[in-house]
Amino acid sequence: MAGFSIHSLLPTLKVKVTAVHQHDDRLYLGLVNGSVQVYSYDQARRSEEADDDAHVIPRVKLLKTFQISRRQIDQLGVLTESKQLVILSDTLVTLYPLNDISKTKATTLTQARSAHTFATTTFAPRSKKSDTGNDGGDREPAKPRDLLVVGCRKKVAVFGAGKGGLKDAWELTLPHSPRHIIFPASPSTSIPPLPQTIHLLFTAQTSVLLHLNPSSSANRLTVADVTTDPPPPAASSSTPTANSEEGGSGITMGMGALSGLGGYVGLGSKAAVPLGTRTVGGEVLLAREDLGVFLSSEGNYTRTTSLQWPGSPDALAFSNPYIYSVVPVVPTSTAAASSTNPMPTVQIHLAPTLALRQTLTLPSPSAGGLTISGFSMTTFASPLSIPAGKMAPSTKLLMVSNSTDKHLSQTEGSSIWALSSGDVGKQIDELVKEGRLGDAIGLVEAVGENGLSPSRRLPHLKTLQAVTQVAKGEYQKAMDTFLVFNVNPALVLSLFPAETISGRLHVPKDQWMELFGAVEGAKLEPLTHEEKESGAKGILKSVAGLGGLAKKGSIIGLKDSAQSDTASIKSQEGEKDPPPMSGEEGESSAAPGGIGTAVPPRAALEALMYFLSDRRQKLAGAIASIPLPPENSVPPLSSLSANEQHEFPSVPFTELTPEQLLRVAQVIYTGLIKVYLVARPVLVGSLCRIENWCDVEEVEELLKAQKKFGDLIDLYQGKKMHAKALKLLHELAKDEEDKLDRYPPTVRYLQKLGPSELNLIFESAKWILEEDPKMALQIFTADEPEVESLPRADIMRFLEKENQAACVGYLEYVINTLGEDGPDFHDKLGELYFGRVKAAEKSGNEEEREDTYDALLAFLEGSQQYRPYRLLSKLAAEEMPEARAILLGRMGKHEEALRIYVHRLADYPAAELYCVRAYPAEPAVFLLLLQIYLRPAPSTANTKPVSAISLLGPALDLISKHSTSLPSSPVLDLLPPLVPMQDVHAFFLRTLRESYSKKNETRIVKNLVKGRKEEVERMLLGLEVKRVRVNEQRICPQCHKRLGQSAIAVHAPRGEVTHLHCKDLFSKKLAEMREQYH
Secondary structure, eight states, X not given: OOSEEEEEEEOOOSSOEEEEEXXXXXXXXXXXXXXXXXXXXXXXXXXXXXXXXXXXXXXXXXXXXXXXXXXXXXXXXXXXXXTEEEEEXXXXXXXXXXXXXXXXXXXXXXXXXXXXXXXXXXXXXXXXXXXXXXXXXXXXXOXXXXXXXXXXXXXXXEESSSTTXXXXXXXXXXXXXXXXXXXXXXXXXXXXXXXXXXEXXXXXXXXXXXXXXXXXXXXXXXXXXXXXXXXXXXXXXXXXXXXXXXXXXXXXXXXXXXXXXXXXXXXXXXXXXXXXXXXXXTXXXXXXXXXXXXXXXXXXXXXXXXXXXXXXXXXXXXXXXXXXXXXXXXXOSGGGTTOOOOEXXXXXXXXXXXXXXXXXXXXXXXXXXXXXXXEEEOTTSXXXXXXXXXXXXXXXXEEEXXXXXXXXXXXXXXXXXXXXXXXXXXXXXXXXXXXXXXXXXXXXXXXXXXXXXGGGSHHHHHHHHHHHHHHHTOHHHHHHHHHHTTOOHHHHHTTSOIIIIIGGGOOOGGGHHHHTTOXXXXXXXXXXXXXXXXXXXXXXHHHHGXXXXXXXXXXXXXXXXXXXXXXXXXXXXXXOOOOXXXXXXXXXXXXXXXXXXXXXXXXXXXXXXXXXXXXXXXXXXXXHHSOOOOGGGSOOGGGSOHHHHHTSOOSOGGGSOHHHHHHHHHHHHHHHHHHHHHHOGGGHHHHHHXXXXXXXXXXXXXXXXXXXXXXXXXXXXXXXXXXXXXXHXXXXXXXXXXXXXXXXXXXXXXXXXXXXXXXXXXXXXXHHHHHOHHHHHHHHHSSOHHHHTSOHHHHHHHHHHHOHHHHHHHHHIIIIISOOOOHHHHHHHHHHHHHHHHHHHHHTOHHXXXXXXXXXXXXXXXXXXXXXXXXXXXXXXXXXXXXXHHHHHHTTOHHHHHHIIIIISOXXXXXXXXXXXXXXXXXXXXXXXXXXXXXXXXXXXXXOOOOTTTTHHHHHHHHHHSGGGSOHHHHHHHSOTTOXXXXXXXXXXXXXXXXXXXXXXXXXXXXXXXXXXXXXXXXXXXXXXXXXXXXXXXXXXXXXXXXXXXXXXXXXXXXXXXXXXXXXXXXXXXXXHHHHHO
């Protein structure tokens, strides 16, 4: 286990140690007899072959002993820059060179008599100006200096802050004697400047702020009170509960947890010494009895919670990111039931969260208890922020223990213990495994991410924390985190029910942490009190014997504090379970973890919609810069396994490949439709109608189950899955009785398909053609651009094959409405008319035959695009004489056409109408009809025998009506000799008038032309008389430059002369002037 452990460094020294201090490669021990022992201190490094969980134990060796004082050594310290050892003994502070600790080299600080405590630090004074003497010149880096602050009887002395260094002391009288001094840590990792504020602790409840003002000659030292407000309440995570952490590499439990008894006592009758330590960023931690409060350099509380101890601590220190405290505990184990002596217990709290990380207890001596007489942080445990890569296993602090048994104390003396830390990465993994993500995040924030693997960095840890928040019901917080770190949407969807949301992506709750890449065995939340207690009962007997452990060697699996049965990372009291993932409140979850129920709670659905909607917006921006491949170019999303979808990278969309981006888009839109179906069904339709990338196979059954057939059809249409859409429409139409509800949906859908889906249109239109051809015809005749773009020839052939009546209707539409002029369409319509007329004749339906025949004749007379010879070939000689006559006329065979009207039909008005229509193209057609009337051909099998006498009446009628269209001489030749003059009087009269009229018109036109010619000649003569003179002085009225030899233009009617290139501008100007005057 990568936690903390205590090791015996110097057991049974035979003398009592009263002070301890480690500096670089030396360890200094102050003894009760006034001596100072100097040891070599080698911070051994772990070999590559060593076990990962092995802790590093320093190697020490006694070098020399110096007799310093007649009284015990109370405190030791080192001035780093001046390389001096500071010793407090017999209320005097004395300085010794580190290389020669002897009385002859001692320097006693006479201004610091009656001293109770001191503190040292190093600072960088203000830089000096360079020798140039310029104010703006570069500054030389100042050499770091030592600062020594001594707390004396009702005063404080500050050495090293002035120009005289340690020889110059600033003093300030105080109302009480400082018993403990704390320098707040500088935010910078480099050498800090001179501290502006120092905390002076008088008692466990009182302290002041000492302000240093080097620029002031009168008030260099001032004091200010700290806040007197009540301390903040204790943090629940720092309160020892039954969920106490495991210490070292084994399970540690306070001895009070075994019997349920025990308590906390002081270490003697004398007053408690005030304790405190600096943390980071100028913050300090002060012990106020059993509470640890955090103060700023202004004396205000920096946190809303305090650190809770079981009792008043005996020692307190900080090494980023942990707070170390020693609390005396009376053991109550079976092995020490008869003892009531206190045992020092080390509690280790995580500074950012104040969570109790571990509790360690020193082994009980054979008699009596133990007290801590010395407590020192090593130089390898700086309170400043240390990169995680340097947070390798090392010794963090040294402790001096003394037995409370008089005999044992005299024979064995003191023991030195080393507290070592494990690897930071291992600690992070353990916190994750225990479900303490908040503490793991606090640990990484404190030490930094440098040197840590990606799985131990903040993005991954905060993502795991979001997973635990989902399990607790804090859905919106979790989704915000997922968005910040661009978590793969497939992973987020996997946390929701399989029946309605996640489908194949679903993962049981007990596998969530593994899914998101947590270490093996990671829990969603810390163990509860009952779970811890059940695990602890089985090891009570084995833990009870820990009191007899040997004094030498590593202490692994040390006992916890007396009340470790109440220690935990996070208090479970008052914490409510997350709402069940079900539709009704209070309904218990049958699925694993509650969130896997069929209907999640509303808050979960809203949070998921928020997450997916945000992803959808970011997706749109990414698609704009990364074109997606066609959706049909890759296998459907449903063909990918859940693991393949879970492995999509959790990175910004712009860093994905086009195919990965397409897959993520499919996951997002599929999830959106599913969550809308559960939470907001009204939004499903709008999402289905727009461009989307959802996987149809994942959602179509869900849409059908909720009868969202219209939305499913829109989705099919958007995905160009038209065959499925039309099949569904056909199935829905079977249940409709009203044809207005039965056919229009399919008709409208087919109208929106273009030429690329022509075969599908034909196939899907067959059942409508069979049931209602008129309704089916709307598929091909709608006023839609998609319909107009369909190939008409293919439609014509399809309709002719399936339903000729529908084909006639379609051809009439494209010819009469759309103006189709293709001869094939006109020919086909004529052929279909022929067929329908013949079919009506066979069936004896005279009414239908007449209607169709009239339509045929109207078509033949109105259309100019059909090919008459092709249609004529479809008719037998005796069939449809009117149609045959029209076709012969179109072919230019007017005589044959007129003979049909005259001899077969005897329809003389129709023959005259035919001549009227043909006259513009064939002027001799009236004469041709007159010849047929007056010179009848011999009768044939298809014509009736007629005589010229029987046709004289129609002939004379033709002559009287159309005399102007008939030439007079041929008409006289054709008339029979016995025709009375009165019958042709009107013809001759009109003919003569027409002849004279043409002659007079010719004469008048000739004279008009002659007169016009004379008028033009007079005008020309008048214009030729006018002239203009251009000399060297003449100026162009437009550009005001000389005309010279340039090309000119003369403007009527006044004769203004301009350059030729100024002509248009000047003409425009003249026109505007005329408009003004008029």
